Amino acid sequence: MTDVQTRIGEMVNGSDVLLFMKGTPMFPQCGFSSRAIAILQHLNVPFDSVDVLQDQDVRQGIKAFSDWPTIPQLYVKGEFVGGSDIMMEMYESGELKELLADKGVATAA
Secondary structure: OOHHHHHHHHHHHOOOEEEEEOEOOOOEOOHHHHHHHHHHHHOOOOOEEEEHHHOHHHHHHHHHHHOOOOOOEEEEOOEEEEOHHHHHHHHHHOHHHHHHHHOOOOOOO
16 A cells, blocks of 8 residues: 555544545535535534645545545545535435434434
């Protein structure tokens, strides 16, 4: 495993809910990241984020880590959930809230 893959693995495993995104929750830098933040905030889920625009190694490395070509990417308890479109589908169907509850992540929604 490369150094960046090790770093990403530590980030993923160090947070119950982690979103790799472009920008920050206060200032998302793309519409997909903005939508992902809105979903998590609507569910009132505490989460951490990583701004991939600040580290090109992480920006490219996360794509290899998950074998998923796009950002944002959501991880819950170390498990890759998906990108913005999958998050939206899961949110609308209630699956995302159910997944969070099954993993022991408290939501207020």
